[in-house]
Amino acid sequence: MKEYSLTQSQQLPARKTLLVLGIIFVALNLRPAITSVGPLIGWIREDLGISNGMAGFITTLPLIAFALLSLLAPRFSQWWGNELSVFFGLLILTGGIVIRSTGTVFAVFLGTALVGIGVAIANVLLPGIVKQRFPGQVGLMTSVYSTSMCAFAALASGVSIPLAKGFHLGWKYSLMFWAVLSVPAVLIWIPQLRGHGKPAATLQPGIPERSAGSLWRSPLAWKVTFFMGLQSFLFYCTVAWLPEILQSHGMSEEMAGWMLSVLQFVSLPATFLTPVLADRMPQQKGIAVLIGLIQLGGIAGLFADGTAALISSIVLTGIAQGASISLALSLLGLRTTDAVQAAKLSGMAQSVGYSLAAVGPTLLGFWYDLTHSWEPSLILLALATILMILAGIGAGRNEYVLSEKNGPIAE
Numbered sequence: 001m002k003e004y005s006l007t008q009s010q011q012l013p014a015r016k017t018l019l020v021l022g023i024i025f026v027a028l029n030l031r032p033a034i035t036s037v038g039p040l041i042g043w044i045r046e047d048l049g050i051s052n053g054m055a056g057f058i059t060t061l062p063l064i065a066f067a068l069l070s071l072l073a074p075r076f077s078q079w080w081g082n083e084l085s086v087f088f089g090l091l092i093l094t095g096g097i098v099i100r101s102t103g104t105v106f107a108v109f110l111g112t113a114l115v116g117i118g119v120a121i122a123n124v125l126l127p128g129i130v131k132q133r134f135p136g137q138v139g140l141m142t143s144v145y146s147t148s149m150c151a152f153a154a155l156a157s158g159v160s161i162p163l164a165k166g167f168h169l170g171w172k173y174s175l176m177f178w179a180v181l182s183v184p185a186v187l188i189w190i191p192q193l194r195g196h197g198k199p200a201a202t203l204q205p206g207i208p209e210r211s212a213g214s215l216w217r218s219p220l221a222w223k224v225t226f227f228m229g230l231q232s233f234l235f236y237c238t239v240a241w242l243p244e245i246l247q248s249h250g251m252s253e254e255m256a257g258w259m260l261s262v263l264q265f266v267s268l269p270a271t272f273l274t275p276v277l278a279d280r281m282p283q284q285k286g287i288a289v290l291i292g293l294i295q296l297g298g299i300a301g302l303f304a305d306g307t308a309a310l311i312s313s314i315v316l317t318g319i320a321q322g323a324s325i326s327l328a329l330s331l332l333g334l335r336t337t338d339a340v341q342a343a344k345l346s347g348m349a350q351s352v353g354y355s356l357a358a359v360g361p362t363l364l365g366f367w368y369d370l371t372h373s374w375e376p377s378l379i380l381l382a383l384a385t386i387l388m389i390l391a392g393i394g395a396g397r398n399e400y401v402l403s404e405k406n407g408p409i410a411e
Helices: 002-028 038-048 052-080 082-100 105-133 138-166 170-176 179-193 219-248 253-280 285-301 307-334 339-371 375-395
Strands: none
Touching: 002 105, 002 138, 002 179, 038 052, 038 105, 038 138, 038 170, 052 082, 052 105, 052 339, 082 105, 082 170, 082 179, 105 138, 105 307, 105 339, 138 170, 138 253, 138 307, 219 253, 219 307, 219 339, 219 375, 253 285, 253 307, 285 307, 285 375, 307 339, 307 375, 339 375
16 A cells, blocks of 8 residues: 555656646747748748738738637637647647648648647647646746747747758748657647546635636726737737838848847746746736836837847847736736636637737738838837736736626735
């Protein structure tokens, strides 16, 4: 009997380690298949003989898939459980990477749509898995997987051209390269399929019982959703147009492209630290305000022509955007009582968030075409930042969604 207990105690750390490794590998796959496309879009357009509008749709298609599938992913979780649903998502993602790399127009769009679907499923359900399997370490685990996600998003943007040119892979095999991450993720995730079905609505001590009702009628859920949406809007507008804005100030095309990579790498420390700090605080209003002020400083720097001001802007924007995405992901766990609720809030917030993200780059481009100046677009980004601050103040309250009537959480 003692030998059995010892074996069980030895197995628990190994299982936890394998779970953490699995979460990290899933997170590593949530952005590279998407962020690797942007630098190659000119090659893809010329090789396929498609218009600029069609080429632009390749980068928008995953965001549309995110918006639509984010609402369905919690339903998949209720049918099959979080772990099996994420496994299916990884398989769909891998299939999309392979299909897209065959190189026909139809295959590129179909594969890109499948990539978006696969990523959306895992994107939405990871916060629920963290809430369920690490209820006392939501901040730390959010730090681990969000930093992994952002690091490889930046890496994929930076190495796409070197893979295509330096290693003579061309755009097709440069995009196929990211299957080297998705295939191991599928294999590493397989052990999580044993003994895990539908997520249970288990609560931590001191947390009120989950209230019935729709998240869509919860004011707090909407504040979390708008915070997620507005930070997504700011991020994807920055990714789409920052190089053009920098070039309008006289920066070279090559340097402007590198600045986008620098922005993403600068964001990594803030991405990691923010959830850890948020988890230790009874409320996160102050963090949201600080993030917004840093973002406003970054936007202000883009009005200047000096190199020092522009580089300062890149650093501030990177810090703000790294902190904002990880805080948004943390709020999905911190404002919910259990894994089921976390998955539903994640679906709601990411569906609305990626809808805003899909509109953002097009809106800024249209605004620039009307005004022939980036200043009105920067003012629009500043207004979006102010709204994000207000949403963050509301989302940072120490309450749970659907439990607002019970008052603040006991500190």
